[in-house]
Amino acid sequence: MTRQQREVAPEYLFFEAPGKQVFITGSEAVAEAVKRGNVDMAIAYPITPQSESMHLIGDLYAQGYLKDYYRAENEFAVMAAVHGASLGGGRVFTATSGPGTLRAMEMFPVWAGARQPIVCAFMCRGVSLPPSIQPENIEMAMLLDTGMLMFHAEDAQDFFDMILRAYVIAEQPDVHLPAGVFVDGFFVTHTRSAVMLPPEDIKLPAYDPRRTPVPIFDMETPPMRTIRDPLLNKSNFISYLANASWHQEVIAAAERARKYIRRYMGGLLEVEDSSAKIFLAASGTAVSQSREAIRVLKDEGIQVGLIKIKSIRPFPAEEIATVTSHAELIVVPEFNMGGWLAREIKAALDNNRRVVGGPRVFGGMTMPAELIVDEVKNALRNRSRAQRSNS
Amino acid sequence: MSTKIITPVDEFADCLPQEYKELVARGPYREPRSVEDLGTFKEIIEEHPHCAGCGVSLGIRLLAAALPSPEDTLIVGTPGCSFFGLVQTALNYSNTAFGNQNAVAAGLKRMLQIRFPHVHKDVVVVAGDGGIADIGLDLTLHSWFRQEKITTIMLDNEVYANTGGQESGMSRQGRVLNMAPQGKRFPKIPVFEMAKVSGCVYGVRVTVASPRKVGRAVRNAILVAREFGPTYVQIFTPCPTNMKFSPNQTLKVAKEAEKDHYTYEEFLSTEVATYLAQL
Numbered sequence: 001m002t003r004q005q006r007e008v009a010p011e012y013l014f015f016e017a018p019g020k021q022v023f024i025t026g027s028e029a030v031a032e033a034v035k036r037g038n039v040d041m042a043i044a045y046p047i048t049p050q051s052e053s054m055h056l057i058g059d060l061y062a063q064g065y066l067k068d069y070y071r072a073e074n075e076f077a078v079m080a081a082v083h084g085a086s087l088g089g090g091r092v093f094t095a096t097s098g099p100g101t102l103r104a105m106e107m108f109p110v111w112a113g114a115r116q117p118i119v120c121a122f123m124c125r126g127v128s129l130p131p132s133i134q135p136e137n138i139e140m141a142m143l144l145d146t147g148m149l150m151f152h153a154e155d156a157q158d159f160f161d162m163i164l165r166a167y168v169i170a171e172q173p174d175v176h177l178p179a180g181v182f183v184d185g186f187f188v189t190h191t192r193s194a195v196m197l198p199p200e201d202i203k204l205p206a207y208d209p210r211r212t213p214v215p216i217f218d219m220e221t222p223p224m225r226t227i228r229d230p231l232l233n234k235s236n237f238i239s240y241l242a243n244a245s246w247h248q249e250v251i252a253a254a255e256r257a258r259k260y261i262r263r264y265m266g267g268l269l270e271v272e273d274s275s276a277k278i279f280l281a282a283s284g285t286a287v288s289q290s291r292e293a294i295r296v297l298k299d300e301g302i303q304v305g306l307i308k309i310k311s312i313r314p315f316p317a318e319e320i321a322t323v324t325s326h327a328e329l330i331v332v333p334e335f336n337m338g339g340w341l342a343r344e345i346k347a348a349l350d351n352n353r354r355v356v357g358g359p360r361v362f363g364g365m366t367m368p369a370e371l372i373v374d375e376v377k378n379a380l381r382n383r384s385r386a387q388r389s390n391s
Numbered sequence: 392m393s394t395k396i397i398t399p400v401d402e403f404a405d406c407l408p409q410e411y412k413e414l415v416a417r418g419p420y421r422e423p424r425s426v427e428d429l430g431t432f433k434e435i436i437e438e439h440p441h442c443a444g445c446g447v448s449l450g451i452r453l454l455a456a457a458l459p460s461p462e463d464t465l466i467v468g469t470p471g472c473s474f475f476g477l478v479q480t481a482l483n484y485s486n487t488a489f490g491n492q493n494a495v496a497a498g499l500k501r502m503l504q505i506r507f508p509h510v511h512k513d514v515v516v517v518a519g520d521g522g523i524a525d526i527g528l529d530l531t532l533h534s535w536f537r538q539e540k541i542t543t544i545m546l547d548n549e550v551y552a553n554t555g556g557q558e559s560g561m562s563r564q565g566r567v568l569n570m571a572p573q574g575k576r577f578p579k580i581p582v583f584e585m586a587k588v589s590g591c592v593y594g595v596r597v598t599v600a601s602p603r604k605v606g607r608a609v610r611n612a613i614l615v616a617r618e619f620g621p622t623y624v625q626i627f628t629p630c631p632t633n634m635k636f637s638p639n640q641t642l643k644v645a646k647e648a649e650k651d652h653y654t655y656e657e658f659l660s661t662e663v664a665t666y667l668a669q670l
Contacts, residue, residue, distance in 0.1 A: 068505060073530065074627075081497050083487065087502075092502075107487075114487065219463050220396065222457065349664065
């Protein structure tokens with residue numbers, strides 16, 4: 001059974017098709033995206049809070065939207081199997097969470113090195129020990145240098161939009177890299193919100209295996225003899241150089257993704273109130289909490305702008321530097337203990353003592369807006385204290 | 392695969408290396424070749440970088456010659472000695488992370504069935520004993536449980552050879568090896584027996600000292616996998632470098648093993664036996 005859906009241009013699907021508002025969970029938004037993604041095959045393995053989305057994608061397979069789907073034996077096997085399926089020249093999807101991400105870790109740089117536009121959703125959660133199934137996005141820090149594109153969704157609408165756009169960005173011949181679409185688990189996956197959906201009888205154009213920088217693995221596409229003198233066999237400068245060039249090309253491909261992220265996602269970041277001297281800079285659900293904190297602070301007469309970072313890889317370093325050129329304080333709230341986003345922002349800015357990393361919430365705790373408000377006020381107090389002692 | 396794909400256009404024909412020209416003109420892509428024909432056609436593997444007397448390289452050469460349709464064969468492996476010969480074969484070969492080969496092969500086979508529903512694309516796992524019996528055992532078994540239509544071929548040299556001679560699960564009990572300083576304390580993992588009870592519909596245990604049997608096993612295993620489900624061939628490929636015997640004794644060591652712990656054995660279902668008899 002194959003579902004009758006019409007292939008349409010990505011631009012039509014994203015920007016022109018009539019929308020209908022529905023009230024759905026983040027997990028349901030994932031399935032709605034895959035339904036319109038013309039995905040050939042998905043492979044699943046259960047882990048909370050990811051499971052429900054992959055149940056729903058199993059239902060899509062049963063309804064004829066996908067051509068193959070199965071439950072694999074563990075996440076390393078899932079990521080290996082989607083690698084194999086992608087080698088075979090089709091469009092694939094999978095999803096995982098926290099410990100599953102870590103178990104599968106060896107495969108992510110393989111996807112990037114093999115230049116495969118695999119899209120994987122990460123419903124982020126804490127990793128052991130101590131064990132936690134609660135929202136926490138420390139796994140993103142561990143994926144920063146795998147070579148994959150990384151997009152961080154704030155809510156279910158973002159999640160739906162980013163999964164579909166990730167395929168189109170990742171499959172560009174001059175990019176052709178894997179893309180991770182991340183959300184903070186539970187907050188997005190298990191809550192309902194209003195999401196605008198295009199009609200379900202349209203879908204993305206099929207993946208075209210001829211538009212790849214690396215030949216598809218099907219014995220139809222030359223060259224068959226992919227390597228004559230394998231890099232690993234030789235201990236000489238040429239083999240090291242070839243290896244290094246390959247890595248550089250992966251990084252360069254991610255850089256080339258920027259123009260497509262701007263075209264299809266409207267930029268690597270979004271800014272509100274760019275004239276502010278104080279900014280909250282965040283990604284994921286910390287953005288939503290920041291919006292609330294900004295409202296509270298405004299009521300108290302403190303003007304604070306918002307930087308919502310959508311693309312983590314490639315990272316909008318120049319955009320952040322430009323937006324904050326006049327800023328005096330940049331506070332970075334995060335759902336993890338490591339503070340990876342604050343590190344990224346500090347590395348992007350001159351005078352990075354303006355950056356305050358916090359509040360950091362983990363282990364199952366929530367991030368009430370008051371926590372962010374306090375962080376901003378503390379930072380302001382510390383600044384004026386420092387200014388007084390300087391003068 | 393159309394042979395057009397490997398045939399160079401006239402303008403470039405002169406630029407290509409002699410070995411490629413010979414592959415196009417005399418490779419095993421058009422008509423059936425077998426182990427018996429070795430030496431009469433341009434092989435898809437040559438100039439291997441293995442040690443002198445390497446049993447693995449002989450195993451790869453034999454299995455490559457026995458592929459029923461190399462023009463539509465995709466080999467998946469894992470890093471190790473087997474990889475050194477296979478990356479230089481004139482067919483698609485992939486190895487990526489350690490021990491993931493049967494999962495990669497499962498995904499690949501399913502996608503090729505989607506894309507080429509009317510062509511047999513043979514997906515064959517070729518890996519060593521460490522890759523299949525140790526680090527990749529769970530993925531191997533699960534591909535069999537799930538009835539994936541792939542062939543798994545173990546080149547069993549009973550040791551981690553590429554990393555310097557460490558004990559593997561397939562090493563013989565009592566053998567003193569790196570990481571087994573007092574001798575291995577448990578028997579060979581019974582992967583061949585596990586194949587029988589884990590869903591394989593055809594299996595052969597054989598050594599490189601019996602090339603015709605290797606050829607027949609590989610060919611049968613691949614043809615059966617197309618129609619019925621997972622198949623398994625376990626080939627003893629002794630390692631002179633790490634087992635410390637003279638490189639000119641490889642076949643003798645394998646021959647002796649055939650009388651000892653590596654007797655020839657074949658298993659198949661009645662259905663498969665009927666099918667093979669019809670070929």
